[in-house]
Amino acid sequence: MSEFFKEIPKIQYEGPGSKNPLAFKYYNPEEMVGGKKMKDHLRFSVAYWHSFCGAGADPFGVGTMIRPWDDIADPMEKARARVRGAFELFDKLGIEYFCFHDRDIAPEADTLTETNKRLDEIVQLMKEHMKATGVQLLWGTACLFTHPRYVHGASTSCNADVFAFSAAQVKKAMELTHELNGLGYTFWGGREGYDTLINTDMKLELENMARFLHMATDYKKEIGFKGQFYIEPKPKEPTKHQYDFDAATIIGFLRANGLDKDFKLNIEANHATLAGHTPEHELRMARINGLLGSVDANEGDLLLGWDTDHLPTDVYNTTLIMYEILQAGGFATGGLNFDAKLRRPSFEPVDLFHGHIAGMDAFAVGLKAAHKLLQDGPIENFIAERYSSYKSGVGADIVNNKVGFKELEQYALDHGPIQNGSGREEMLKSIITQYILESR
Ligand code: XUL
Ligand code: CO
Numbered sequence: 001m002s003e004f005f006k007e008i009p010k011i012q013y014e015g016p017g018s019k020n021p022l023a024f025k026y027y028n029p030e031e032m033v034g035g036k037k038m039k040d041h042l043r044f045s046v047a048y049w050h051s052f053c054g055a056g057a058d059p060f061g062v063g064t065m066i067r068p069w070d071d072i073a074d075p076m077e078k079a080r081a082r083v084r085g086a087f088e089l090f091d092k093l094g095i096e097y098f099c100f101h102d103r104d105i106a107p108e109a110d111t112l113t114e115t116n117k118r119l120d121e122i123v124q125l126m127k128e129h130m131k132a133t134g135v136q137l138l139w140g141t142a143c144l145f146t147h148p149r150y151v152h153g154a155s156t157s158c159n160a161d162v163f164a165f166s167a168a169q170v171k172k173a174m175e176l177t178h179e180l181n182g183l184g185y186t187f188w189g190g191r192e193g194y195d196t197l198i199n200t201d202m203k204l205e206l207e208n209m210a211r212f213l214h215m216a217t218d219y220k221k222e223i224g225f226k227g228q229f230y231i232e233p234k235p236k237e238p239t240k241h242q243y244d245f246d247a248a249t250i251i252g253f254l255r256a257n258g259l260d261k262d263f264k265l266n267i268e269a270n271h272a273t274l275a276g277h278t279p280e281h282e283l284r285m286a287r288i289n290g291l292l293g294s295v296d297a298n299e300g301d302l303l304l305g306w307d308t309d310h311l312p313t314d315v316y317n318t319t320l321i322m323y324e325i326l327q328a329g330g331f332a333t334g335g336l337n338f339d340a341k342l343r344r345p346s347f348e349p350v351d352l353f354h355g356h357i358a359g360m361d362a363f364a365v366g367l368k369a370a371h372k373l374l375q376d377g378p379i380e381n382f383i384a385e386r387y388s389s390y391k392s393g394v395g396a397d398i399v400n401n402k403v404g405f406k407e408l409e410q411y412a413l414d415h416g417p418i419q420n421g422s423g424r425e426e427m428l429k430s431i432i433t434q435y436i437l438e439s440r
Contacts (some may be wrong), residue, residue: 005089011093022354041326056344079107102169112168138337142228228333230294233268245275273300283324293333297336342355372435
């Protein structure tokens with residue numbers, strides 16, 4: 001299957017000794033890690049928008065990406081070519097999942113009816129490729145932010161006609177995801193937020209956002225779509241204040257609106273850092289609330305500070321991310337979706353392969369290190385010991401809700417000077433370094 005990326009071979013695992021840039025050094029899909037194949041732990045997915053649609057434009061210049069379908073003028077012919085190109089790339093990288101927005105796969109036409117017809121055609125083509133290759137749709141979504149109609153948001157727009165159009169668009173995107181047996185459907189807030197309160201009815205906007213998600217949940221039941229709904233936190237960009245700021249904000253929002261049984265979270269690493277958190281913080285917050293669903297695997301640039309969506313290469317991060325995923329019992333419906341793009345100067349088609357190889361190898365290292373860390377238990381043992389005062393005596397009384405302020409005051413009066421132990425952050429970091437380097 002070589003139509004577009006003719007120079008690129010099927011990427012093979014060659015091991016850490018290999019100097020071949022078009023080979024995996026650490027990602028060995030069939031290798032067993034703790035009774036499960038590496039590929040089944042990691043469940044890599046390609047993001048259609050970045051890899052097949054992203055042109056590389058920035059505020060100072062036009063797109064630079066060279067793609068094999070660039071010369072095709074007819075937009076639907078181009079859309080068909082992209083599907084073939086996408087499946088060629090999945091096959092060559094051995095990636096078994098992908099994600100898309102409705103507008104990534106088929107260009108919007110003048111009317112909604114015509115737009116939906118175009119979507120139906122491309123979805124049938126995708127269906128054939130999925131059947132032939134076994135590649136699955138990790139999740140679908142609707143793009144409710146690019147078109148100028150969404151200038152004030154979608155479900156949180158001040159304009160009810162926009163709310164209605166958004167509903168129509170999500171209805172269709174859910175139907176397409178269902179048609180493709182998608183494992184999930186993601187809601188990312190797009191422009192669901194505001195730039196200034198002096199023109200904003202925040203209460204109505206938040207109520208409408210909840211109303212919209214309830215409508216989606218109702219429609220999901222109506223069509224019998226069994227995939228998992230995800231909501232993806234992001235604190236800023238494009239609006240200054242996004243309503244889905246971070247995991248904790250979304251968890252509160254879902255609970256306040258009776259939606260927490262119907263959604264899980266899709267955590268994106270770069271969105272976490274934009275919110276002033278680490279990715280593992282966001283994953284932990286979702287996990288301990290039973291809401292960890294999927295991951296948009298990327299990396300920010302802390303020196304730049306915006307949503308740079310780098311392909312992830314920092315093995316310290318991938319280790320801590322996989323540590324959370326493994327502790328959650330692994331992915332159920334979710335996976336590691338490379339919501340990540342190449343740098344603007346990395347414009348050749350081969351860079352798409354280098355970028356994904358880099359990300360896959362980094363996560364393979366992270367998986368093995370995290371697995372070994374959990375197996376040997378240096379971190380968990382340390383944490384258990386650090387909190388051991390809650391296992392007996394007054395600590396046990398506290399966690400068993402047996403005492404109140406009066407009893408605790410008496411305890412404090414009766415007991416001598418308090419003694420604390422070291423948090424040993426540096427020792428633990430040194431252990432993590434050792435596990436990363438040894439688990440290759
Ligand atoms: C935007 C972002 C989106 C969502 C899907 O920052 O992450 O690509 O993942 O709409
Ligand atoms: Co994302």
